[in-house]
Structure formats: structure tokens, C-alpha cells
Amino acid sequence: MPRSIQSTQPPLKFITQRFNPLVLQIVRWLLPIALRFRTRPWLTAGIVGIEAKNVEVLAELYQQFQAGKIRFLLAFRHPEVEDPLCMLYLLSRIVPRVARQEGISLQSLVHSYFLYDRGMTVWAGNWLGWLFSRVGGVPVHRGRRLDRQAIQTARELFTNGELPIAVAPEGGTNGHSGIVSPLEPGVAQMGFWCVEDLQKANRTETVIIVPIAIQYRYVEPPWSKLDWLLSKLEADSGLAVKEIDRGTQEEIYYQRLCRLAEYLITEMEEFYRRFYHQDIPKTSSTDESASPNQVLIARLHRLLDKALQVTEQYFGVQAQGNFIDRCRRLEEAGWNYIYRKDLPDINALPPFKRGLADWIAEEADLRMRHMRIVESFVAVTATYIQEKPTAERFAETALLVFDMLSRIQDTTLPGRPRLGLRQAHITVGEPISVTERFRNSQGDRYAARQGVSDLTKDLQIALEKMIS
Structure with a gap:
């Protein structure tokens, strides 16, 4: 959290996504350190292990994506600020390892674009916007009824990008590993838009949303x-x-x-x-x-x-x-x-x-x-x-x-005290076909809105079952 604001500021500009594989590779090298210490090495250590279930499902989806058969979105739970680091570990370390074990051939980089709150750069600093833009991040202005530039960028990447895209449908952290906050309809809407854009381009890829649950447990009860x-x-x-x-x-x-x-x-x-x-x-x-x-x-x-x-x-x-x-x-x-x-x-x-x-x-x-x-x-x-x-x-x-x-x-929010070593537990859920739901919601605007609402509800239920 920034110090108290005492003067007016220029408007927040959109940070253009400028994916750079070299920057991503450096971040991947530093990832184990970031997971354990984050930005304050004098605090008690953080995450020392990440386990994941049903990862073969995700490996197969990446294989199909790279073959041009599907487009997919990772809808991940967002209880803590460490979640993006855990997602990066899942994609950079665990998915490739499981793919090799299962004999699943992956031809290129296993990564994803992602949406992040534009406000993060306000309290963390401009360096974070620079970094996120180089590792595939697209800033979204929360609260704005229609952040056109962010929506258009995310929509274009979902339909035509070289990577899948990851979004936290809760819109923010809630501090609870065992409670899913009400989901925002943006993820479901993005899925429907992607199907629509593919049909207009006479493309046959299937659009899929993959629910992913993240929970944290202490190695020893602190x-x-x-x-x-x-x-x-x-x-x-x-x-x-x-x-x-x-x-x-x-x-x-x-x-x-x-x-x-x-x-x-x-x-x-x-x-x-x-x-x-x-x-x-x-x-x-x-x-x-x-x-x-x-x-x-x-x-x-x-x-x-x-x-x-x-x-x-x-x-x-x-x-x-x-x-x-x-x-x-x-x-x-x-x-x-x-x-x-x-x-x-x-x-x-x-x-x-x-x-x-x-x-x-x-x-x-x-x-x-x-x-x-x-x-x-x-x-x-x-x-x-x-x-x-x-x-x-x-x-x-x-x-x-x-x-x-x-x-x-205080006017600044100090880092939380670390109570002990933690492990992250990630569960990859069953893929949800948006293409099939899009076909069933054709007709009028009411049917389309209902389709988005139903998909959002089903995604909420899926995430809740995965953490119960």
C-alpha cells in the first residue's frame, strides 16, 4: 500500500503487453527464491513446496492448444497474493515434468498471458508494470464499467495469442483458502466472445475454461x-x-x-x-x-x-x-x-x-x-x-x-508476518466447454446473458467443490 496521497496525479496509462521470453526465463530462474522469501527476506520463510493434482489434464490441453485444436482460459482461485507465483510454478515446472512422465509431447513454451489489477502498480511501483508487461500481463482497471482497451487486448490474445490466458474470476484476494468469493461474469463473457470471434473467422477451435483451485497449508501448525x-x-x-x-x-x-x-x-x-x-x-x-x-x-x-x-x-x-x-x-x-x-x-x-x-x-x-x-x-x-x-x-x-x-x-501497509513454512496445493479441474454452451445459448440477448450467468454459476460450483 502506498504512502498517503497528498497531491493530484496524472491519469493511469494503459501498460501495453510486450511479452519477452528472456525476461520470463529470468523470472523462472528466480521463482524458487521469490516463493520462499517474496520481497522481504528477513521475514519467516513462505512457500517451500507446491503439489498439484490432475496436471495431466492441463498437459493434454497444452498439447491440443499447440496443435491448433483448442483455445483455453485458466480460471484460477485467488485467495492470496502468492497465487500468481504458484501458477507460474505450475506452468513452468510441474506441467512440463508431468508431460514428460505421461509421454505428452509439448512443442513450445508452457506459459500463459494473464490479467492483473492496474492498481497493483500504484502500491508496488512502476517496476511491476514493466515486469508484468514483459511476462505476458494485461492490466485491467477494476471498478471501471468498461475498460475497453484491456478488454480488447484480452479478447485478441484469447482468440489469436500464441499462449492461453489466465484470469482470477473472483477479481481479487479474499484471504481464505476455504471460501470462494462470488465470481465476476467477465471470465464467462470472455469465453463466449472467443467462440463468437472464432466463428466469424471461420475457425473450428473449441473454446475451453479450466477451473484451478489453490489452497495453502502450513508444514507444521504454527x-x-x-x-x-x-x-x-x-x-x-x-x-x-x-x-x-x-x-x-x-x-x-x-x-x-x-x-x-x-x-x-x-x-x-x-x-x-x-x-x-x-x-x-x-x-x-x-x-x-x-x-x-x-x-x-x-x-x-x-x-x-x-x-x-x-x-x-x-x-x-x-x-x-x-x-x-x-x-x-x-x-x-x-x-x-x-x-x-x-x-x-x-x-x-x-x-x-x-x-x-x-x-x-x-x-x-x-x-x-x-x-x-x-x-x-x-x-x-x-x-x-x-x-x-x-x-x-x-x-x-x-x-x-x-x-x-x-x-x-500507519499510512503504509507493512508486510504480513510469516507464521511458518507453507505448502501450496493446486487442483486442476475438469475442463468446461464454452463452445457447447454457446451453441445452446443462441437466439436472443436474453439467452446469451443467461448463458453467461449459467457458466459463471457452474464455474463457481466447480471451484467450491475442488476446495471443499
Whole structure:
């Protein structure tokens, strides 16, 4: 996350895709180091192993792609920021190895183009845009109703590119290996467009979408590190230390996490009630059948709604859709205030107008922080930990709280503490034929829209089954 924005910025330009095999090869050489340490080598090591299932399915698809028989899109789960690195490892190391073992002949490079959020270069720096463009990346401006240049580029690559294309249909990370966020319809729509473009060109390739699930597990349950993290969160939040010694280890950690969550929600409710004049009742739910967990989650969702309302009221944006939809629209609204397309040359502005523009940019950045906090909790549920009280689920939830406190305490978001060594588990799902579905959805616009909707639902179900 960048430091606080205090001045207006020129508009974000589209970063043209300039695939360079040499740059990709260098990235592949450095990949094991990046997986283990990412960008902060002084933190506890990260991913030390990647396992994959049903990889022969992907190897065969690459063989058919290289033979000109199919076009395909990799629709991968996106729970963590490490997912793209794991996907690169899958394609560069595991697929070629499995292909050799299965006697599947691959004639050329096993890689893919991919879509990435244009905002990543805002917080990471311009170097990331340069790198992504050289390894096949296409930037997408999230929140924009129609990013024409990105859509046209991705559509062209899907239909005519030398490689398949990879897209995260969730649109962003949710921090949960065990929960799939609602999918955006873009992946299904791209599949239908590809079939349409191939038919117009009198080409016979079959269009396929391949669901891919990614999950993470610790090599050893990091209970001691989790205890340290919870103690830090309790201290940073100002929550008085309280010894909890009844119950199993999992029960004690769960009580501590719930106690911390209730304290933070209560503090944030008062924050929005007092300083943003939000109507938030001080009493809990009157539903006697609701469990304490359900009451807590209901309060959290009400708080997230109020936080978004504060930002929506400022930007004049209507509240429509789920939390993710609302966050996307607010991100676009904020960027329009900061990255000013209506100012051809901000350096040529007179001091008075430049001061007003800087004022607006700084305030927009502050308002967007409410939305950033909401983004961290869009997938939190009342039963996620109770269903499977594993170290992974405790850690995921505690790290989301860490993100929230970090955003509030500082203008920069520090790297998450590494709680232990992790392994990534990748599952390649059964290919979904878009061509067949396209034939069944011919007729009118309603049938086409329904076809996209049905494909999106089926892709969601496939990903959910793969991580259950």
C-alpha cells in the first residue's frame, strides 16, 4: 500500500503487453527464491513446496492448444497474493515434468498471458508494470464499467495469442483458502466472445475454461507464532490481557479471537457513530435464537455497510450490489478524484487550482481507506473457523485483523508476518466447454446473458467443490 496521497496525479496509462521470453526465463530462474522469501527476506520463510493434482489434464490441453485444436482460459482461485507465483510454478515446472512422465509431447513454451489489477502498480511501483508487461500481463482497471482497451487486448490474445490466458474470476484476494468469493461474469463473457470471434473467422477451435483451485497449508501448525500474533493484536488494539485457560488449544485461541473481534467491532461502531454520525444501535440483536457468532457477524456486516456508506456519500455513489461490487465502484470513484483525466497537464495549473486538485486527491485517498478496510473482511463468516478449527483458518482470520490494524495505524501497509513454512496445493479441474454452451445459448440477448450467468454459476460450483 502506498504512502498517503497528498497531491493530484496524472491519469493511469494503459501498460501495453510486450511479452519477452528472456525476461520470463529470468523470472523462472528466480521463482524458487521469490516463493520462499517474496520481497522481504528477513521475514519467516513462505512457500517451500507446491503439489498439484490432475496436471495431466492441463498437459493434454497444452498439447491440443499447440496443435491448433483448442483455445483455453485458466480460471484460477485467488485467495492470496502468492497465487500468481504458484501458477507460474505450475506452468513452468510441474506441467512440463508431468508431460514428460505421461509421454505428452509439448512443442513450445508452457506459459500463459494473464490479467492483473492496474492498481497493483500504484502500491508496488512502476517496476511491476514493466515486469508484468514483459511476462505476458494485461492490466485491467477494476471498478471501471468498461475498460475497453484491456478488454480488447484480452479478447485478441484469447482468440489469436500464441499462449492461453489466465484470469482470477473472483477479481481479487479474499484471504481464505476455504471460501470462494462470488465470481465476476467477465471470465464467462470472455469465453463466449472467443467462440463468437472464432466463428466469424471461420475457425473450428473449441473454446475451453479450466477451473484451478489453490489452497495453502502450513508444514507444521504454527500455534506458537499464532499466540504471538494474537498477543500483538491484543496489545496494539489496547485490549486488556486476560488469561484464558479453559478448553483445548483450539478453543482457547477461538475465544481470544472472538474477544478481540468483539472489542474491535465495538470500538469501530463508536468511531463511526461519533465522528461520522452513523446510526448504529448500541444494543445487540434481539433474536434470541441467534448464536453469539451470528450476532457478531451481523454486527460486522452492519459495520462494513456503514463504512461503505461513509465513502459512498462523499463520492456520490449509489449503494448497489454486494460488498465487493460496492468496493469496486468506490475504487473507481476515488481514482477519478486522484488520477485526473480532466487535467491535461497538472504542472501547468495555477497554484490556486493545483491546491484545490491536491486537496481533493488527499481527501479522496482518506475516504478510500474506509473501503480498503471493508475489502479485507468481505469473505468473513460466522462458521469458517468452527467448521474446521485448523491452524490455517485461525491464521487467515488473525492476519486479516492484522491488515486492518496496520491500515489504521500507519499510512503504509507493512508486510504480513510469516507464521511458518507453507505448502501450496493446486487442483486442476475438469475442463468446461464454452463452445457447447454457446451453441445452446443462441437466439436472443436474453439467452446469451443467461448463458453467461449459467457458466459463471457452474464455474463457481466447480471451484467450491475442488476446495471443499
